Amino acid sequence: xxxxxxxxxxxxxxxxxxxxxxxxxxxxxxxxxxxxxxxxxxxxxxxxxxxxxxxxxxxxxxxxxxxxxxxxxxxxxxxxxxxxxxxxxxxxxxxxxxxxxxxxxxxxxxxxxxxxxxxxxxxxxxxxxxxxxxxxxxxxxxxxxxxxxxxxxxxxxxxxxxxxxxxxxxxxxxxxxxxxxxxxxxxxxxxxxxxxxxxxxxxxxxxxxxxxxxxxxxxxxxxxxxxxxxxxxxxxxxxxxxxxxxxxxxxxxxxxxxxxxxxxxxxxxxxxxxxxxxxxxxxxxxxxxxxxxxxxxxxxxxxxxxxxxxxxxxxxxxxxxxxxxxxxxxxxxxxxxxxxxxxxxxxxxxxxxxxxxxxxxxxxxxxx
Numbered sequence: 255x256x257x258x259x260x261x262x263x264x265x266x267x268x269x270x271x272x273x274x275x276x277x278x279x280x281x282x283x284x285x286x287x288x289x290x291x292x293x294x295x296x297x298x299x300x301x302x303x304x305x306x307x308x309x310x311x312x313x314x315x316x317x318x319x320x321x322x323x324x325x326x327x328x329x330x331x332x333x334x335x336x337x338x339x340x341x342x343x344x345x346x347x348x349x350x351x352x353x354x355x356x357x358x359x360x361x362x363x364x365x366x367x368x369x370x371x372x373x374x375x376x377x378x379x380x381x382x383x384x385x386x387x388x389x390x391x392x393x394x395x396x397x398x399x400x401x402x403x404x405x406x407x408x409x410x411x412x413x414x415x416x417x418x419x420x421x422x423x424x425x426x427x428x429x430x431x432x433x434x435x436x437x438x439x440x441x442x443x444x445x446x447x448x449x450x451x452x453x454x455x456x457x458x459x460x461x462x463x464x465x466x467x468x469x470x471x472x473x474x475x476x477x478x479x480x481x482x483x484x485x486x487x488x489x490x491x492x493x494x495x496x497x498x499x500x501x502x503x504x505x506x507x508x509x510x511x512x513x514x515x516x517x518x519x520x521x522x523x524x525x526x527x528x529x530x531x532x533x534x535x536x537x538x539x540x541x542x543x544x545x546x547x548x549x550x551x552x553x554x555x556x557x558x559x560x561x562x563x564x565x566x567x568x569x570x571x572x573x574x575x576x577x578x579x580x581x582x583x584x585x586x587x588x589x590x591x592x593x594x595x596x597x598x599x600x601x602x603x604x605x606x607x608x609x610x611x612x613x614x615x616x617x618x619x620x621x622x
Contacts, residue, residue, distance in 0.1 A: 286511040289521060293528035299567055305554040309572070312550045322553035326426040331389070332403050332411040337382055338436035347439040349456065351383040352428040355447040357390045357399055357416055362447040365606040367406065369613040370451040370622065379457060382436065384408050385447070386428045388416025421561040425535065429549045441499070442545055445537045448604040450612055452622045455581070455598045460539060461492060463501055463577055467596040498547060500569050502538035502599075504578035505562075506531050517560065524558075531576050532566025534584040537599035547572045595621050 301323050308318035338347060351371050355363055363385055371383040385408055387399065403409035412427040414420055425444065432442055441460045445451055459466045493499065508528050509519040540548070548565065551572040558564040569576055579598065586602025587594070594600075594616050603609040616622040 286521060287527070289525075290527040291525045293526040293530075297526060297530075297570075299571065300556040301554040305551065305571065306573075308554065309547065309550045312553060313546055318553075320554065324553055324555060324557055326423060326430060326552070328412040328414045328423065328427060330410065330412050330427075330431070332400075332409050333431070333435065334384055334403075334408060334410045335435045337384055337408065338438060345378065345380045347380045347382065347436075348441065349379070349381045349453075349460070350432065350436055350439045350442045351381070351451075352432065352442055352444045353383065353385045353447055354421070354424050354428065354444065355385040355387055357387050357392075357395055357411075359447050360398070360402065361606045362604075362609075363402070363406075365610050366447065367408070369610060370453050372453075375453050376457075381453065382439070384410050384431070386424055386431070387411040388414045388420060388424055390416060419559045421535065422557060422559055422564045425561045425565070426549075426552060429545060429552070432545055433549050437542070437546075440495075440542055442540045442542070443537070444535070444540070445599060446535075446601070448601065449537050450597070450600045450603045450609055451537065452594070452597060452599075452616060454620075454622055455596060456539070459501075459579065459581070459598055460499070460541075463493070463499060463579065466579065467581065470596070493541070496543050497541050498544040498572075498574050499539060499541035499577060500533060500544045500548070500565075500574050501540075501577040501579055502533035502582040503580070503584045504531055504533055504576045505529075529563055530566040530570035532562050532569070533576050533578075534582070535562035535565065536584055536601050537582050538565075544569075544572075544574055547574065591615060591619060595619075597621075 301320070303320070305320060308320040308322075311318040312322070338350070353363075353366060353371065366385075367383065373381050373383055375381060387409065389396070389411065399409060399411065403411075410428070410431050412423075414423045414427070416424070428444060432439075441456075443451070443456060455467075458470060462469050506528070509524055509526075510517040512518065548568040551568045555564070555568055555571055558567060566576070568574075581596050581598045583597065583600040587597055587600040589612055594612070603612070613622050
């Protein structure tokens, strides 16, 4: 009888262990991984088919052969439509900052306007800065934003709810604004409002991405050597007008399949074992041609709630290869004065006072 009771207790114990293990396996998505498709063999993402001709037809205001499947038909509450019209006919517009900001982040916007987002940082380079916002459905907050817009004339606000899982909408309304109201710049930098950015290094980078920052170091060496002064300098290199640059910190990663993750993705949403390569959405640069092709490709790309992944999907469908640069830091680059010489962007500056201090220090060193 005692043996039978002991056996029953062991049986119950093992059953509990099996149930717990099965539960954990399900929670962490182990079973789900078994049913994923191989990204490298079978990748498709709606719209499934060749869209290149239809994308070009949309770009040039022609009726596309294939009807679009996706629209971002939100309205601009504030459109800042005159931002890119003044003076750009005298000096070509070079860089537009499209800053993704939350409605309540007034202090961050103030500091950005006075640091890396300052439009007159360089007298010979035309720069524009706008802040893209959604709404909070708060009348008092909206009144403050309206006053901010009237004062600084750099707010672009659309009528979607400003939330984490609407970041793709915010990004696409930024792209749409650029296409509709500011399509004469050569480069566009999309950046979150908790980033340090060096405008000087952005401009250096877009001049010669493939050799940044080596070409600067070589240039410094050459200027010290009189015998090579008359040689053509590598910093004189300029990207062609039709370049399709989509650049930043590139990730090659897999979907999160465990149910407790903030970034959980079901097989129904995305069935493949890998994402397309994508640039982290906190800070990235697009050339005009890349921006145009990716925006119009969105008409044939089903919406996805993670903005960096969605941009990777657009790039994949538009056959644009993301360009990786280590000097875009998706994490916070620990601050050392000399260690920021070639930093283009660094995450983690949610304190306006810290951003101001670091930027001021780098400006004094000639790096901002």
